[in-house]
Amino acid sequence: MSIVSLGYVGISTSRLADWAEFGTKFLGLQIAGQSARTLSFRMDDLSQRFHFEEGADGIIQHLGWEVESGAALQSLAARLDAAGVRFQWGSAALAGQRRVRELIWMHDPAGNRVELYWGPEKADSPFTPGRNIAGFRTGPLGIGHVALTCDRIESTLPFYTELLGFGVSDYVLAPFKAYFMHVNPRHHSIALIETGQRGVHHLMMELMQFDDVGHAHDLAQLRKENIAVTLGRHSNDHMTSFYVKTPSEFMIEYGWGGLAIDPANWQPVELTDGPSIWGHNRSWLSEEAQAVLRVQLQHNADRGLRHPVKVLPGNHVLIKDC
Numbered sequence: 462m463s464i465v466s467l468g469y470v471g472i473s474t475s476r477l478a479d480w481a482e483f484g485t486k487f488l489g490l491q492i493a494g495q496s497a498r499t500l501s502f503r504m505d506d507l508s509q510r511f512h513f514e515e516g517a518d519g520i521i522q523h524l525g526w527e528v529e530s531g532a533a534l535q536s537l538a539a540r541l542d543a544a545g546v547r548f549q550w551g552s553a554a555l556a557g558q559r560r561v562r563e564l565i566w567m568h569d570p571a572g573n574r575v576e577l578y579w580g581p582e583k584a585d586s587p588f589t590p591g592r593n594i595a596g597f598r599t600g601p602l603g604i605g606h607v608a609l610t611c612d613r614i615e616s617t618l619p620f621y622t623e624l625l626g627f628g629v630s631d632y633v634l635a636p637f638k639a640y641f642m643h644v645n646p647r648h649h650s651i652a653l654i655e656t657g658q659r660g661v662h663h664l665m666m667e668l669m670q671f672d673d674v675g676h677a678h679d680l681a682q683l684r685k686e687n688i689a690v691t692l693g694r695h696s697n698d699h700m701t702s703f704y705v706k707t708p709s710e711f712m713i714e715y716g717w718g719g720l721a722i723d724p725a726n727w728q729p730v731e732l733t734d735g736p737s738i739w740g741h742n743r744s745w746l747s748e749e750a751q752a753v754l755r756v757q758l759q760h761n762a763d764r765g766l767r768h769p770v771k772v773l774p775g776n777h778v779l780i781k782d783c
């Protein structure tokens with residue numbers, strides 16, 4: 462697979478100042494650059510991960526996918542060319558703006574601007590989080606995941622799977638249709654949810670330490686930031702998380718303990734346990750949809766659906782049997 466991770470995201474917003482505050486004081490990002498019309502954030506040792514521009518609210522301007530090298534980008538470009546996909550090479554100025562060596566860009570069938578690049582710029586100073594967190598789980602796993610809503614999944618899916626080589630992790634066919642795809646061991650780096658409308662559903666950031674998620678949960682309540690989805694644990698990537706409303710219309714999923722898969726041997730399955738093992742009550746659901754979810758959660762509780770927690774070396778202590 463030549464795409465290795467989701468490396469950066471560009472978003473337009475009418476609320477740059479609110480994002481500067483929310484991004485640093487709540488999410489724990491670091492401001493990498495700021496102007497009257499732009500704002501960018503770091504989340505690790507790279508120069509830039511998120512870029513906001515003054516504009517219409519909540520529109521994803523671009524999704525940046527990293528490839529290993531200049532040669533890998535050339536071969537992907539050749540593959541796109543052979544498939545008749547129109548793309549353009551980014552100018553040196555654009556590469557400079559994105560803080561990468563080289564990029565090409567195109568639109569997916571849903572109209573999202575997709576950028577493929579190599580050579581992200583390393584920052585010359587250590588990451589300094591905007592609040593006291595132990596950092597984000599990024600590196601080879603990328604920034605997290607993005608969940609996009611779309612008109613029809615069938616018209617967008619082959620672009621990612623057949624052309625760009627994304628692997629399907631799993632999929633949901635009812636009560637709504639969604640596909641989860643990976644490009645590295647992170648269970649999914651992108652999800653497509655069929656809602657009939659193009660948009661951004663949420664961005665997920667994974668914390669290194671569980672308590673940092675807990676503190677954010679407190680902050681969300683103390684600062685009257687709305688919790689859009691209550692604390693819960695997903696049934697596919699086993700992430701313990703909650704979703705918070707942002708200054709834009711999409712949500713941020715703030716989580717810990719995501720599953721790492723082996724992409725070479727992973728078999729896609731249909732998800733039938735519902736989106737969550739427990740919790741994750743969605744604030745926007747109709748009474749009818751809430752009822753469907755309650756039945757699913759009752760069913761999961763009745764059968765004792767559970768999965769081992771996923772911990773990293775150094776952030777757990779084994780309890781002695783006694």
Ligand SMILES: [Fe+2]
Pocket residue numbers: 606608663665714
């Ligand atoms: Fe998610």
